[in-house]
Amino acid sequence: MQDVIVIGGSYAGMAAALQLARARRKVLVVDAGQRRNRFARHSHGFLGQDGVDPARISAEARRQLLAYPTVTWIEGEAVAISGCKDDFRLARADGTAHAGRRILLATGVRDRLPDIPGLPERWGKTVFHCPYCHGYELDQGRIGVIAAGAMSLHQAKLLPEWGEVAFLTNGALTLEPEQRDDLRSRGVAVEETPIARIAGEAEVELRDGRVLPFAGLFTATRTEPAGPLAEAAGCELIETPMARQILTDETKETSLPGIFACGDVARAPHSVSLAVDDGAWAGAQLHRSLVWPG
The missing domain is CATH 3.50.50.60 (FAD/NAD(P)-binding domain)
Structure with a gap:
């Protein structure tokens, strides 16, 4: 016993x-x-x-x-x-x-990760959930936040402490005007084009063909x-x-x-x-x- x-x-x-x-x-x-x-x-x-x-x-x-x-x-x-x-x-x-x-x-x-090709393979390497654990090492580089739900908005507003941030909504949520204003006040750019896949180290390929390079990506799993x-x-x-x-x-x-x-x-x-x-x-x-x- x-x-x-x-x-x-x-x-x-x-x-x-x-x-x-x-x-x-x-x-x-x-x-x-x-x-x-x-x-x-x-x-x-x-x-x-x-x-x-x-x-x-x-x-x-x-x-x-x-x-x-x-x-x-x-x-x-x-x-x-x-x-x-x-x-x-x-x-x-x-x-x-x-x-x-x-x-x-x-x-x-x-x-539970967003269903995006290429994301699971980079989880814990260049795709993260905790800015306090991984933000500093991105050396104030460009950061992409991939929306996964309501908590993603909080994540997007916090991460400008660690670098320039783009918030990729990817159809996971619809922003209200006051939310957009709040993000803008924090210097966060909003990208609403859906994501096709994650490639390279942390490159986001959008469905319209554009490729957005980042130092690292975050998502609120x-x-x-x-x-x-x-x-x-x-x-x-x-x-x-x-x-x-x-x-x-x-x-x-x-x-x-x-x-x-x-x-x-x-x-x-x-x-x-x-x-x-x-x-x-x-x-x-x-x-x-x-x-x-x-």
Whole structure:
């Protein structure tokens, strides 16, 4: 019987597991190996790790975590959760099962990208979602914002802090006159011709044949849990302007007693720093729930 089974071994999951390990609790991490930022070459804005390869950060964090004797790490896919508080069962895709008193869902999210040829191949390389993570490296070059919904307008108004911005609506939204005025006041150009494809490093080919070169592109993706595990277990999910995510209270416990959630799957906005913070808090709260079951 594990004290806590952590499902997802990326930044939030490892941060939570570290707090529990340091409380000498038995922790099992089950990880499918699909970090959300696996496409990015460098991590930026993460204190102490600015500019470092995310794979290197993850590997070093895992090495440090596994130095604690009460931590076990299994590579595999979690497919089902059953049982109740103090007596959960986690089933894996290979048919094996594990018992735990608490469950932590740190499964991460899936990005829903605009349906534009060439965009998925450049995701995390020259197409981004977070200006604080990637804006500085564009060196005040020309930035294209590809509309994906209402949040794209906020993104377009923020990004002039990092360079000259063109807002490509691509049929995703219709701008009201006051919105156009607001964008104009921020120096944002509006391009309404639909996009045909993304080419080169960050070149936008429009359907009228024009090609717009950019230093980088941004789009406000909408996210959802990376898999059906939480919903299938009965955890309540909520809709926000940015995401479909697991509902948690201030202690990071879900609507099901004994099941907690943290990281991108349970909060917004998203970044490595925020995921680590959320995971560390969840780990401490999990420990307290074991000390004082309530």
